Amino acid sequence: MTPRIPFNHPTLIGNEAAYVAQALASGHISGDGAFTKRCHALLERTLGASRVLLTSSCTHALEMAALLLDLQPGDEVIVPSFTFVSTVNAFVLRGARPVFVDIRSDTLNLDERQLERALSSRTRAIVVVHYAGIACEMDTISALAARHGIPIVEDNAHGLFGRYRGRWLGTLGSLATLSFHETKNYTCGEGGALVVNDPHLVARAEVLREKGTNRSRFFRGEVDKYTWVDLGSSYLPSDLSAAMLLGQLEEQDHVQARRKELFDRYMEGLWDWAHTSGVGLPQIPPECTPAYHLFYVRLPDEAMRSRFIRWLDSQGVHSVFHYVPLHTSPMGRRYGYAAGDLPMTEAVSDQLARLPFFFGLSRAQQDRVIRAAVSFPMNAA
Numbered sequence: 001m002t003p004r005i006p007f008n009h010p011t012l013i014g015n016e017a018a019y020v021a022q023a024l025a026s027g028h029i030s031g032d033g034a035f036t037k038r039c040h041a042l043l044e045r046t047l048g049a050s051r052v053l054l055t056s057s058c059t060h061a062l063e064m065a066a067l068l069l070d071l072q073p074g075d076e077v078i079v080p081s082f083t084f085v086s087t088v089n090a091f092v093l094r095g096a097r098p099v100f101v102d103i104r105s106d107t108l109n110l111d112e113r114q115l116e117r118a119l120s121s122r123t124r125a126i127v128v129v130h131y132a133g134i135a136c137e138m139d140t141i142s143a144l145a146a147r148h149g150i151p152i153v154e155d156n157a158h159g160l161f162g163r164y165r166g167r168w169l170g171t172l173g174s175l176a177t178l179s180f181h182e183t184k185n186y187t188c189g190e191g192g193a194l195v196v197n198d199p200h201l202v203a204r205a206e207v208l209r210e211k212g213t214n215r216s217r218f219f220r221g222e223v224d225k226y227t228w229v230d231l232g233s234s235y236l237p238s239d240l241s242a243a244m245l246l247g248q249l250e251e252q253d254h255v256q257a258r259r260k261e262l263f264d265r266y267m268e269g270l271w272d273w274a275h276t277s278g279v280g281l282p283q284i285p286p287e288c289t290p291a292y293h294l295f296y297v298r299l300p301d302e303a304m305r306s307r308f309i310r311w312l313d314s315q316g317v318h319s320v321f322h323y324v325p326l327h328t329s330p331m332g333r334r335y336g337y338a339a340g341d342l343p344m345t346e347a348v349s350d351q352l353a354r355l356p357f358f359f360g361l362s363r364a365q366q367d368r369v370i371r372a373a374v375s376f377p378m379n380a381a
Contacts, residue, residue, distance in 0.1 A: 005369060007318040008183050011360040013255065016247030023243040031236025032219075035243040042249055043193065046161075047168050051196040053209050054242055055235045058157045058179035058192035062090035065153050065175045065194065067208050067231055068201050071096045075124040080110040081327040081337075082345045083129045087155045088326055096124065098335060100327040102342040106283040108352075109136040111344070115144055123148070128173070129155040133185075133291025134284055135164035138172045151175070156195070160185060161256055162291030169291065174198040180245055185255060185293055185359075188245035191237050208232040258359055259292035262366060266295045266355065269370035277378050280351070295357045296322070297373070302350035308376055309353055315372035319353050 023035055036054050043052040055061045071077070073095030079088055081100040088098045101118050104111045108131045115126065126145050128136045145152050152173030159169035160178050170176035175198070180191035196205050206216040212232025217223045248255070267281060274281050280298030284290055299305040305321065312319040325345045327337035339346065356369055 002316055002368075004316045004318060005356050005361075005365050006358075007320050007354065007356050008358050009360055010182050010187050010189075011358065012247070013359060014247040014251040016244045019243035019247050020240055023239050026239075029238055029240050031238060032216075033239030033242065035239050035246050036237070039193075039242050039246050039249060042246070043195075046252070047171050047195065049171055049195045049197055050199045051202045051205060053194045053196070053205060053235075054237050054245075055192045055194055055209065056237045056241075057086075057190055058155075058177050058181065059086040059090065060233075060235045061177035061192040061194040062086055062153075062155065063093065063233075064205060064208050064235060065177060066090045066094045066096070068175060068205060069125055069151060069153075071124055074122060076120055076122040077125045077127055078115065078118050078123060079127040080129055080345070081325045081332070081342050082108060082131070082323050082348060083155065083326065084157070084323065085326060087127060087129060091125070091127070092331075097122075098326070098332075099123070100332070100337060100342060100345075102344045103131075103348065104137075105344055105348075107131065107134050107136070107285065107288075108348055109134065110141075112137045112140040112144075115141065119144075119148060119150075123150055125151050125153055127153045127155060129157075130159035130162065130169050130291075132282060132296065133159040133162045133169070133293035134282070135159070135162060135169055135172075135288045137285075138164050142172065151198075153177070154195075157181075157184065157192075158293040159291045161252060162293075163289040165287045170195045171197055174201065180241075180248075185259060185291060186245065186248040186252075188237070188241040188248070191241050191245060204230065209235045255359060256292065259357075260290075262357060262361055263290070263292045263295055265363075265366055266357075266370070269367075270297065270373060273374040293357075294354055296352050296354045298348065298351040299353060300351065304378070305351055305353050307380070308373075311376050312353075312369075312372050315368075315375075317356065317369050317372050319355055321349075322352050322354055323349060325349050 071094035077091040154173040154176035156170040157179035162169040176195040178193040215226040218226035
């Protein structure tokens with residue numbers, strides 16, 4: 001029997017196992033050990049960020065961002081509805097109200113043309129999500145944010161090592177967050193990072209991450225003892241997680257080249273079928289260099305999308321849909337939203353199917369996925 005092709009499969013690609021063994025042997029496996037520091041240094045050096053701090057998840061990095069912005073009950077945060085719930089939860093936990101904005105039909109990113117009318121005197125942040133690792137239209141968004149004195153937070157869970165006009169995603173806002181979840185390009189199982197681009201926020205970010213204490217200053221010899229000085233929580237990952245992550249991050253060039261190769265093969269193999277069948281494929285603006293996080297197709301409607309996923313399953317291929325719009329959820333309705341408010345978000349959510357896409361996907365497996373997709377009976381009852 002031919003093995004089923006999974007949607008995702010985490011792959012060891014470098015020194016992960018050796019580094020984990022070294023961390024175990026070192027006797028320091030809690031947070032901020034040697035491997036955590038090496039991850040920080042690698043990411044800061046590569047991105048050119050003021051500070052990068054590993055966290056136990058991207059969710060926790062987003063929560064730190066909300067704390068750093070000093071959000072208060074009644075403040076508003078502009079955010080796309082087509083995203084994972086953590087993007088919104090982090091700010092709602094501080095009492096802020098989400099103001100949902102629709103997405104573009106090409107990149108599926110927040111539609112910058114709708115931002116101006118979403119602003120109010122209570123707007124305290126604009127949160128952008130670089131969907132699939134393809135950048136938002138950051139020139140327009142940044143100019144609007146600067147004009148109104150509003151900070152930008154990049155939810156860059158999909159976009160590590162993607163670029164916009166030559167600049168790294170995650171370095172275009174005051175703050176950015178990364179994900180190292182099992183499904184991401186670089187993983188340690190569960191993990192994340194906060195990227196601090198505003199140097200004025202670095203000192204407080206360290207305090208929040210260390211349970212509200214100035215422990216980092218103590219370890220640098222800047223104070224003779226540490227104590228509770230601010231809000232905070234335990235956001236540090238273990239050094240075992242950092243050890244695994246370092247083994248992955250060191251293979252950046254290899255990983256990005258492989259994922260681009262997989263992406264390009266899907267585009268080539270599906271192009272004719274998609275364009276004769278009315279199926280949408282990812283669109284990449286010329287100013288964007290993707291992180292190649294995922295590959296999707298857009299079927300004409302929800303019924304056909306469901307049939308497509310079932311068809312692939314019958315062919316031994318695991319395909320999945322993606323985000324259910326947050327504004328139509330029970331929590332979204334509590335904030336006054338309803339179906340029909342964001343038509344593009346709702347349409348895309350009904351149409352989109354993601355194909356298997358991971359570092360270890362073999363050529364033979366990818367060929368099977370492509371054959372299964374192009375043989376889908378579009379006109380079946």
